[in-house]
Amino acid sequence: MDVSIIGSGYVGTTVAACLADDGHDVVNVDIDEEIVAAINEGHSPIHEPGLDDLLAEHAGGRLRATTDYAAVRETDVTFLAVGTPSRDDGSIDTGVVEAATQSLGEQLGAKDDDHLVVVKSTVVPGTTDELVIPALEAALGEPVGESVHVAVNPEFLQMGSAVENFRTPQKIVFGVDDGDQWALDRLHELYAGVVEAADPAVVETGLREGEMIKYANNAFLASKVSLINDIGNVCKEFDVDAYEVADAIGLDDRIGERFLRSGLGWGGSCFPKDVAAIIAAAEGAGYEPPMLTAAVEVNDRQPERLLDLLADHTDLDGARVAVLGLSFKPGTDDVRGSRAIPVVEGLRERGATVVAYDPVATGKFREKHPDVDIEFADSAAAALDGADACAVVTDWDEFAALDAEFDSMASPVVVDGRHVVERREGITYEGLTW
């Protein structure tokens, strides 16, 4: 099929490259000229394993990028994959979705044959019905469901394994207006390659249900991590290793072994904003969700607990502290919502000097947080050299291999927020929940 994707960030670029690899002709439309140029040159605009290879293979062939929305007229299907950030009160900011939908509608008004618009951005229930469809109808001058159809198809990929997740999903969700078989047929055609290769469950549902499934998925996973962190904090009080406990309870398949890694908590571009958005949406509708609010509260406290543990062993005022890891998780250069931010800010507030190292995220951290006063080291060894204490923030594999590097610390205090560094003789080691 001929596919256009509006927004070429983490999701739009991954989906475009994977669909091109499945044999579709794909065009990415983005307002950012640098991103467009990178894709056309066959380079990934983001660090994501496997993406560079796919772009190198398909750019200039089945995949291209442009800033010109007119490209959508040459396609059968358009994904909306633009960002849906948080407003200051946590509620979803749909401004970009609205702007992109209007630009899309103007182009579709000038197209003769049928078209499917697929909302892939994460949006709160009702957004497609109350914002996307009316904006399209205003531009088209006709009701949606005649020549232009609308569906929601939330994305569940994880950063750091996005390409693999898109290719081998456990489920795909197709949300359509009741009875819109045409839209469902197009979605099945689009995903035929993925379904054939990975045999995922295909959930056919309504527009609002499709939107809500995405929030429920993220809220459940974020809450699961907060629950194991709450339990982990209790474990720490009793000198019990929360990882041994988690390994055991994870054997009960009603609990499941994944997302039981306790420590510094969840960050990223999705969990924090999506949990906040669904809480705000629920409150707007008259329901205050206490479990979700508690999940956020536990998460907000974990960085503070790491700082307290550091302070138990080191006078932080004037200390030089090595921070290992800046990305919100390993395998990505994304620093949005990273737990490194409250850790670094907390250290600075307590008068410490911070020297940070991350294998890939230093550039993004500098770019997004130009005002945070820290030094950046070009290796973990360099960050540790002469440091009075060390905070492990991201579970990069290379931190697990650190050993003699700790010997060059002025005072070898290590507080591990991710259960990645081995306890060893010669270092004062504290785990957050073990």
Ligand SMILES: NC(=O)c1ccc[n+]([C@@H]2O[C@H](COP(=O)([O-])OP(=O)(O)OC[C@H]3O[C@@H](n4cnc5c(N)ncnc54)[C@H](O)[C@@H]3O)[C@@H](O)[C@H]2O)c1
């Ligand atoms: N990042 C993830 O892992 C992930 C996973 C699943 C779902 N999601 C959801 O997918 C959506 C996109 O997330 P992302 O992380 O890819 O966002 P992103 O910020 O990385 O990318 C958004 C892109 O949209 C472009 N853009 C902004 N305004 C535009 C416009 N008017 N027209 C065209 N392009 C425009 C930006 O330049 C940017 O490249 C969000 O709703 C997010 O919640 C993200």
Ligand SMILES: O=c1ccn([C@@H]2O[C@H](COP(=O)(O)OP(=O)(O)O[C@H]3O[C@H](CO)[C@@H](O)[C@H](O)[C@H]3O)[C@@H](O)[C@H]2O)c(=O)[nH]1
């Ligand atoms: O046991 C765990 C698992 C995760 N995390 C943390 O939780 C955050 C999120 O991790 P992960 O879910 O792996 O990363 P994302 O790429 O943000 O993916 C989530 O958010 C995406 C965007 O909505 C969804 O598509 C994915 O399904 C969902 O897992 C990270 O800070 C992790 O360090 C833990 O602390 N303990």
